[in-house]
Amino acid sequence: MASAIYVTLVPLGENTIDLSARQLERAKNWEQVSITLSVDAPFHLVYTVQYIQIAALPFRRSPIGKLRSAAVTGAGAAPESTSRSHTMRRFSQEWKASTSPRPAIWADVPDEQLNDWKWQLSHRLNSLDELQQLINLTPEEITGISAEDKFRLDITPYFASLIDPDDPLCPIRQQMIPKGRELAAFTSMMEDSLAEDAHSPVPGLVHRYPDRVLMLVTTQCASYCRYCTRSRIVGDATATFGPKDFDAQIDYIKRTPQVRDVLLSGGDPLTLSPRLLDRLLTRLRQIPHVEIVRIGSRVPVFMPQRIDKQFTDMIQKHHPLWLNIHVNHHREITPELAAACERMSNAGIPLGNQSVLLAGVNDSVHIQRRLVQELVQMRVRPYYLYQCDLVEGAGHFRTTVNKGIEIIEGLRGHTSGFAVPQFIIDAPGGGGKVPVGPNYVLAQSPGHVVIRNFEGYITTYAEPLDYDPAAIRHLEQEIQRRPEPGQGGISELLEGHQLSIKPDGFDDTHLRGREEEHRLSSDMHKWQPYGVGDEVALPEAKPKQKSPVNSEKG
16 A cells, blocks of 8 residues: 555646645645555556545545545556546446445455445445444434434445535435434324335235235345335334245235236345345246236445346346336436446346435436436436325425426426426325326317417417217227226226216215105116216106196186
8 A cells, every 4th residue: 555645736727736635635626636656666647536535545534525535456556446437428338337436444345345246235334433434424413323213224335435425415425324303203204104004915015006016025125215115114124024925925916817017126126135036026927917027126226236147147037027226316326327227228127217306315407307317328217206205204305296396397398208207296195106297288178278388388289179089999899908996096987987986985974864765865866877887777767747737728
């Protein structure tokens, strides 16, 4: 390792200045750094200082947390693990082949270990002492980390290396490091705000929508988000799912033919052993009516090392298979993540992204625009932008719904349509996902619809007056409809299968205590709408009796 370091700083618009290590700690206006390491044969490395941390510096924290490590691996040779990603075009093949710089505390870890996903899992940071070696913690963060009843804390070394150690507002840091305020209750907070456990026919299987199920296969994650919607069970090893649960889940799917789509989640399915995940996917693929299998995972973001050849060789045996990752901020997009997404895409896996709208992290039109534009460069399509759930610990992350609508307004028309996610409120109490967005239809009249675009341009679309919606019926009859018992919803009204949707107990309420029918309420055909719903043979109307006519004229 170097015995001394001399730093040449090139500030913006000024001449070259030589600084000592401690002077460098106070420097804030720079463009490039030239680092001379005193070894057997000195050499020079030139970096954009925003991306480099110098491993041999005699102080723990890097200048304003923007430097990354440059460890020496041999006399007279530049370190192999040093990142050059800042000098390359983002998303180029050269950039994706590079590595993110590592903090000094892992400078001596061999690359083979650092790039091993099992090493990443076994060396996660979860204690105050470990985090203080990496981050200049605030008093509130110390309170949060020290709380006995906090949600589980674990961060992979890779993802921890992306945290700005001296900026408490770092978007990655806010998602990962507990704060004292997350223990505070807020109005409408719930342990299971989406009523998932209430909608589970068997443990860990949520059947909320007619044709698809959510299959929870583990409670473990690579790292733990502070706003986790399943914090009631996630991170708890004693609550995880095992062979008996898998048998019950798969048995339910087998005997429920309306299920065509199975989403694996947890926890994170990619923390399972490759053999177990392969076995579960194989069993699902053996069910004839299961058409699609999906996986929701943040492992590619927390631990891209997991997406290795063994994984892609296994996963592509089970197509059609889709995978959604979870990126909230563009700082999470690194060469490692981009390379992992490329490996999955090349294995034929369509990729999507689900983000959560988080106050102080990504509640900005411009941050969201950069995020979605970088996602599509990785062949990842933005899928959902979620409003933060009413779950314990997430109160300080919540924004107004208006903020989410504003963000969609700032994306639609301002960037590619396939880069615009749906803004979603997952309805509290178990109502499922409800898309929310700007209103582009301003008015309607017979034959005309008034609409606006993203610029505020208002125009009228003239509708055809001779359109016949029944002309498609002969082709529609060729389609076998899947059963959706009790969940037809608004679509049933539009198709004329029913007239109304009644709140629970509606009819009983309006009996107003009546225990039997009276002479006006006993004829049920009065409120049977003609041509709506199942065909009902209505009794023929009785011919009205003619009133006797008085033939005598007065």
